Every structure is written in structure tokens, then in C-alpha cells.
Amino acid sequence: MSVAVTQFYRQIDENREYCFNIESIRPLTGKEQERLQLILADGFLSDSVSTRSLLTGQRIVEMGPRLNFATAW
Numbered sequence: 001m002s003v004a005v006t007q008f009y010r011q012i013d014e015n016r017e018y019c020f021n022i023e024s025i026r027p028l029t030g031k032e033q034e035r036l037q038l039i040l041a042d043g044f045l046s047d048s049v050s051t052r053s054l055l056t057g058q059r060i061v062e063m064g065p066r067l068n069f070a071t072a073w
Contacts, residue, residue, distance in 0.1 A: 004023070004025070005023050007051065008037065008040050009051070010042060011048070015055075
């Protein structure tokens with residue numbers, strides 16, 4: 001089974017942005033992408049979320065949770 005990952009970006013300021021990684025079992029339709037943009041948007045402004053990163057430069061660092069982290073609980 002193939003997995004599709006769609007990334008959405010919401011800019012915080014000129015040096016930082018949020019990156020949302022959405023995993024699905026198939027590519028998202030245009031309508032589904034629009035709905036996700038509204039959910040992830042800043043104050044329901046769908047234009048504040050895009051599928052392209054707005055950051056440019058030679059060094060971009062992505063920080064986030066460890067996806068394969070296991071606990072004793």
C-alpha cells in the first residue's frame with residue numbers, strides 16, 4: 001500500500017514557519033486540500049497556508065517530534 005505525504009506551510013515571521021505533514025493512503029483531492037488549509041490557517045484565512053515553503057536560503061533546519069519514539073507506557 002502506498003502512502004502520500006502532503007506538506008502545508010504557515011509562516012510565523014520572516015525567519016520561521018510551521019510545517020504540517022499530512023499522511024494519507026492516497027493523494028488528496030483539491031477539495032480536501034482546501035479544507036485542510038482552512039483548518040490549519042491562522043484565523044480561517046486560507047491564504048495564510050500554502051503548499052510551498054516561503055523560507056529561502058542555504059541553511060533551513062526543520063525541528064519536530066521524533067516520529068519513531070517509543071516509551072515504556
